[in-house]
């Protein structure tokens with residue numbers, strides 16, 4: 492079946508995984524290694540700053556990767572997005588523009604760009620289909636990041652239309668798992684709560700503060716499922732439209748907090764800080780397009796939380 496077939500058939504192809512030390516990039520490297528890909532190209536941020544156009548160009552000219560997965564980005568939770576809008580729009584636009592353009596100009600066979608479910612309008616129809624893109628106003632707490640990600644999708648489409656470049660985009664829902672960012676303020680809700688409940692358990696605290704009202708709904712996907720989907724798309728999809736990547740399962744923030752509390756073993760009370768923003772009320776994606784291609788998520792939220800807490804205890808300095 493032509494081009495898409497060749498990704499799985501050449502295990503020695505040079506694959507650049509940008510952002511390989513992050514939550515997503517590290518999971519993609521693990522997945523590629525488990526499939527016995529032998530030529531995975533990585534660079535730390537310190538060795539290659541992807542916002543520097545000429546450095547990125549020189550890197551691609553010297554290394555000539557055949558495939559690229561772009562998992563390097565400025566990423567954070569609701570507070571970070573709301574507090575550092577300039578960083579979220581400018582760093583992401585720079586990284587993705589440099590990597591997509593250099594990939595095209597240096598003969599990369601295929602690139603996968605990662606966006607996020609926040610690209611969709613705040614009040615999009617639920618579950619959100621791919622064609623809800625640009626159909627209404629964005630959620631204000633993350634519109635800067637969303638605009639950058641929308642530009643990334645459009646850049647992939649434009650390079651495909653004008654140059655025939657095989658650039659595809661995957662839109663993951665909220666992710667979690669090993670190598671997540673557990674920063675107390677700047678992280679996403681799941682690692683933030685895991686850290687806070689763990690600290691409270693160790694210190695014998697009676698209560699834990701959780702942000703917002705607890706009513707927003709979120710769809711969570713374990714990063715190992717996401718990595719599986721990314722590799723699946725590299726081998727099986729070459730279309731113009733971006734592809735939603737979700738679990739199809741949603742929980743309120745209150746339900747999530749109760750589950751994290753149970754997994755961590757904290758026995759105190761939850762206190763809601765309603766001065767903190769709720770963000771989008773609901774963002775369940777319609778992942779039927781990916782399902783029709785033959786991919787579905789496998790890891791339940793409970794199992795994923797148990798796995799992530801184990802990783803946290805073994806790897807994060809307490």
Ligand SMILES: NC(=O)C1=CN([C@@H]2O[C@H](COP(=O)(O)OP(=O)(O)OC[C@H]3O[C@@H](n4cnc5c(N)ncnc54)[C@H](OP(=O)(O)O)[C@@H]3O)[C@@H](O)[C@H]2O)C=CC1
Pocket residue numbers: 509510511512513514515516535536537539540541542561562563564565566586605606607608662663664665666667670671672679
């Ligand atoms: N986490 C989530 O819930 C979701 C993530 N995504 C998408 O997945 C992708 C990866 O996110 P995630 O793994 O969570 O993010 P992380 O923050 O865990 O990882 C991002 C990686 O990118 C690197 N990076 C950042 N800036 C630069 C730069 N200028 N030059 C080189 N490397 C850089 C970081 O290195 P360093 O730490 O050294 O700066 C880090 O290794 C992003 O595109 C994100 O939008 C989409 C939906 C949800």
Ligand SMILES: C[C@H]1O[C@H](OP(=O)(O)OP(=O)(O)OC[C@H]2O[C@@H](n3cnc4c(=O)[nH]c(N)nc43)[C@H](O)[C@@H]2O)[C@@H](O)[C@@H](O)C1=O
Pocket residue numbers: 567568569570572607608609633636637664665666676677678679680681683684701702703707709744767768769770771
């Ligand atoms: C992946 C996605 O991630 C972000 O959007 P978000 O889904 O709103 O992300 P979040 O995980 O930070 O919050 C989810 C919900 O949880 C509540 N909440 C409770 N307590 C804590 C808490 O302690 N920390 C955080 N961060 N949130 C908390 C919080 O108030 C909100 O209602 C964007 O960056 C966006 O750009 C994006 O792509």
